[in-house]
Amino acid sequence: MTGLLWPGDDRCDGLLTDDALLAAMARVETAWLAALVETSVAPASVAVDLVKLLEPGDTVTVASAAESSGTPVLPLLDLLRSRLDGPAAEWLHKGLTSQDTLDTALVLGLREACDRIRHDLAAQVASLAALAAAHRDTPRAARTLTQPAVPITFGLTVATWLGGVLDAAPQLTAAARLPVAIGGAAGSLAAATALSPVEDLVSHAADHLGLPPALPWQTRRGAITRLGDALTGLTDAWAHIANDVLTASRPEIGELAEGTGGASSTMPQKRNPTLSVLIRRAALAAPGLSATLHTAAGEQRDERADGAWHVEGDTVRTLARRTVIAGSQTASLLRDLTVDVARMAANLAAARPGVDAEQTRVTGNADGPYRGVTDAIIDAALRRAEVFRAAAR
Amino acid sequence: MTGLLWPGDDRCDGLLTDDALLAAMARVETAWLAALVETSVAPASVAVDLVKLLEPGDTVTVASAAESSGTPVLPLLDLLRSRLDGPAAEWLHKGLTSQDTLDTALVLGLREACDRIRHDLAAQVASLAALAAAHRDTPRAARTLTQPAVPITFGLTVATWLGGVLDAAPQLTAAARLPVAIGGAAGSLAAATALSPVEDLVSHAADHLGLPPALPWQTRRGAITRLGDALTGLTDAWAHIANDVLTASRPEIGELAEGTGGASSTMPQKRNPTLSVLIRRAALAAPGLSATLHTAAGEQRDERADGAWHVEGDTVRTLARRTVIAGSQTASLLRDLTVDVARMAANLAAARPGVDAEQTRVTGNADGPYRGVTDAIIDAALRRAEVFRAAAR
């Protein structure tokens, strides 16, 4: 549903869509059947690949029938059972509860989202490191509260952008380690344990899905809020870049430009900084979404919340998709960014002598360089970038 | 995209979907062509119904091409032009800018959303009025901070719910009066006026769309924030009802129950208060969305904002759709709500003598009735309900 009104949406094709989630739910149920078989709880004939049973149109059917139980799991089970015969229909979902299926399906999609973002982070970091190194000595006026402050170099600006991205990245790495989410009716795994007192069905299912095993976390939603916070933290960092590009690409300033500008439907001359606009857009919306995840986490109640769980899926899915898009757009923006060194110098010159006033006050004149720890900052950012890229390889 | 993870989504079928918005965009361009013809600016052959030119799959095509210009309008125009010949291709969109087409298309969808909500509001008000009247004298314990407070009647509780809904409704009525949103490249309608110096093209186009005319409001986004606030205000009011149903349908309390409970995927005995859960869900998410609309309104800049406009469409569309769903669910909830008068009386009796302590302190005993202005509150709510229903007819 978000495609038309969220330009760039196709950068996120197939990820966490309704179709993808329905298939992921079928994957979870498939893994559970396999676990039941492997542990000799169920007969071998039960090990069916349910994903293959899905048909075009199922998503609409399931979605339409989801309201009465409050989740799409029950109608999916009904539909799958109608296409299974014999014991598989009977064993399907035995020992699970709806939340298990939906949460674990979401985990699969969210982990893929994190992977995609990390891929784009590596590209961003490479571009930023190259820009910081290339412009280590490119003079430019720092601006504070919109006004020229002191001379800096564009390399310092880029090292700060890079530092912001590298500050935010570890939270994603940590939050991306989402484990399997299976707890049974009330988080005690009572039914699963009754079916298989010796073997751990959850570990078997997790293995099949390539997920780490975990004790139930049905009402401990920190894993979701931490992911939301990590995604929003990234968008924050990207938005600083976008904001600076937007300011600097105003023709009166003219220091930066997007590689390819965006067209207007009525003004032929327009080359709009569209990627920056769209990245900034994502940052304006993300805090409201991650706040909703926190509100939901704080509204947990009993052994399954009465609405707080239900608001989470669509919220975190939207946030994850938008962050994937913004991350990809930021990688594109940085790859093609155009730097006008001459305009930087000209704007700095025009800001004189005011922009030299601090130096004059402190050192008596404005004759020497006034770089402070610029090189230390750039070097530190480049080292961190190198470490990040080595880890990402 | 939201169907699977937002159970009840089919209550909002076809409204403000990508397909619906694409068609609405074509309607806006159609109206503009008609206006150009009517005012003799363009030849009669230009009056084409563009909606008929749309084909299945166009939404995906347009959405995929939206990023470079930051909106879906330009790719839609490309596609329409490829299917038009001669002067219509040339006159298409002349005098408009992308924001005009998209904003006015959204206006069409948002007005329909408001209409649907008002329809469900009328049903809610009817149910609430009937419940308030029927239970004017049904004794019940008031609870404050979760603890029994003083005796009230269930009619008072319902009258308060009804009052909350009626308090929120006028904001929707006011906010629903969204006008046409056409301003041209920079909100001065310069191109349109150059094309037609005498006649007001915008009024003609608005007429075709059944919308009130209006001066440009491209960066004055109060119309959107007020709608968001109105929608959130309604969800707030419905959530109070849902919260009370959720509490009272706990079996230990047992005073209220949903008409049809929702099933569980693993627990056969379950009759979950699913509608209340889903209404409550909507209320947890709405404030974050309307806050984003305000953030966007406060981030307006220049004659078209650099991201703040772009975040608005998908946000308000999501909020509107969810409010339509929650409003319909609330109507269903109230229509079928089951009241257990005996349990209300039993819980009140069990709370004695504590629940009578205030009365005893104030009047010396707890012998007489202790209704205060209960009847005045119920009567006032019923009168307001009558006025509302008369206006809604």
Added chain:
Amino acid sequence: MTGLLWPGDDRCDGLLTDDALLAAMARVETAWLAALVETSVAPASVAVDLVKLLEPGDTVTVASAAESSGTPVLPLLDLLRSRLDGPAAEWLHKGLTSQDTLDTALVLGLREACDRIRHDLAAQVASLAALAAAHRDTPRAARTLTQPAVPITFGLTVATWLGGVLDAAPQLTAAARLPVAIGGAAGSLAAATALSPVEDLVSHAADHLGLPPALPWQTRRGAITRLGDALTGLTDAWAHIANDVLTASRPEIGELAEGTGGASSTMPQKRNPTLSVLIRRAALAAPGLSATLHTAAGEQRDERADGAWHVEGDTVRTLARRTVIAGSQTASLLRDLTVDVARMAANLAAARPGVDAEQTRVTGNADGPYRGVTDAIIDAALRRAEVFRAAAR
């Protein structure tokens, strides 16, 4: 507590502070005693002015003792009773509940906040109207997505700002009509009615406080959310002005400047656009606060919510104070705004021929004026301003 970290706080001196609220709570209890006497429920000796009993240090005493009952009302009553003798100590607060006292005290403060804002709105509107009229014909480049779009006049820009403010003002006027908030233990006024079956104690108390009477609204919090929305809507409108001033006061653009710039602690040359910075700051924070008010309204439960009411007071007080400050700062900003007509013309000239491309495409050349409905927009804004100022007088 917010003074040091919210520069400009002294524009809001004494409003809705802890001291002011404690006095207002005493005023509410005083009005209630007066009502009891007037209706012959209590003896004449009970009509004490409790505000006079307050002493320096009481605020700290009361605040420190507020936790156990969850509100400051009970400790205030304890303190007042210790300073009263005889019947007044006994009659104090009889028939009220804590929420009545605190909510009505807040209402008194919030109404004063609205009055102050309206006063500053009148000044803003006067400045904006003068600017719009003075610069009706001052040529300037419109910018969309940060890039030059088409020629406009600065008067159009100002008329849009003015329109935004005038769009937001009526919501404040409507929301400012907060009535007395007295409902008794559970919103039925049972105790008050038992004390005075014939006369309406609430109306008497409301009269004393200069407030409109009202039926209880203890859990219908739309009056609070509507006020929060109105305040946020104003801040949104002011932020658009601030954002445009911030952009245009960059020296590379140089079209606007604050009357008096702000100094830096280290850079002698700095003249920062501080008022715009501080107005913008308010707009970044307001949506989060009004969202919290909505969350609280949606978390109403029973006849007094278990936390949702308790979060409201400090949130709405902070939002109201900050809006008073931002409104006053906006009035100052606009009164002293400096317009550089020559820079506007120079920037427009530098944007040629691109900025004329739409006109050339539509009319074949860029020779004539290209004002569209600029004058209609300015005239409409000036008329609305006149109506507003007449109503404000």
Added chain:
Amino acid sequence: MTGLLWPGDDRCDGLLTDDALLAAMARVETAWLAALVETSVAPASVAVDLVKLLEPGDTVTVASAAESSGTPVLPLLDLLRSRLDGPAAEWLHKGLTSQDTLDTALVLGLREACDRIRHDLAAQVASLAALAAAHRDTPRAARTLTQPAVPITFGLTVATWLGGVLDAAPQLTAAARLPVAIGGAAGSLAAATALSPVEDLVSHAADHLGLPPALPWQTRRGAITRLGDALTGLTDAWAHIANDVLTASRPEIGELAEGTGGASSTMPQKRNPTLSVLIRRAALAAPGLSATLHTAAGEQRDERADGAWHVEGDTVRTLARRTVIAGSQTASLLRDLTVDVARMAANLAAARPGVDAEQTRVTGNADGPYRGVTDAIIDAALRRAEVFRAAAR
């Protein structure tokens, strides 16, 4: 300012108040003077303890003069200079910018807030571990979507609460490591480096303040958003506990009670679960505040943002103080929580046979225990608690 309207505020006495922040700002300037002396940049006479120069009333003076420069630092410097003579007045603040002083002062206060919270976390964890161990086998009905689900033990409920708290704690530990925040006029430390080309003044100052050194982070605000997210994550976890206590302390359920209930101003019988109400209150407000911190982080621009920095201080201070209060209240709540084992058993019995339906369906009868991995969950939580407490010692 928040005391009266935020009951429990005195649990946070003196922390991050205006007075405390003014003193902390003076501490930062003192440390800077000491660093200048230690590195032989300034004469020894300059090493003054500025905190001793502060007088009652300074906070008001400084706050009142903060608007024109947008921060309280400049007026504080003016005031200190008026009380210094000779070289100290001249050397004061040399090489710093206002943001350095204010950010580092905030860091000092925020670190203290984190320390206090960790202290209360240790107490919470001890209480929760004791409760989980004591009630490992206490039968109770799990509730999902408000309805009885399957039998569990109260120990499982507590282990889930404990797990939630332990999930959130590491984020606080990580976020609490806030370093010194000194970057000079534009984040390059140009002036400081010009004063002392060899020695690192920042490290010396950081040493004096007991803070880790750090390269400038003036526009990389992840350290602040991560702290905000960590604080909100804790409040989320505490709110789940509070919500469950609120539900279970309804007399119809009666399974839990606060140690000391809160009184009402009008209902003598009332023993309100006030601590839970107040903890819940904090959780309703925290997401809006941390969202504002993210919005501010995403609105960074240039080398010092034009408003986004200015909104941060008061927001994070409020969030930190409220979290300290809620953490302390949660420790009190848990220390004194009363558990009614008999009511748990009775409610479970009343929920039969429905509550046994899953077990019957899965195992054929409801005869044996149905604990699943309850003991594994409790044991894991107790082990994690032990590790946490060992680290906290």
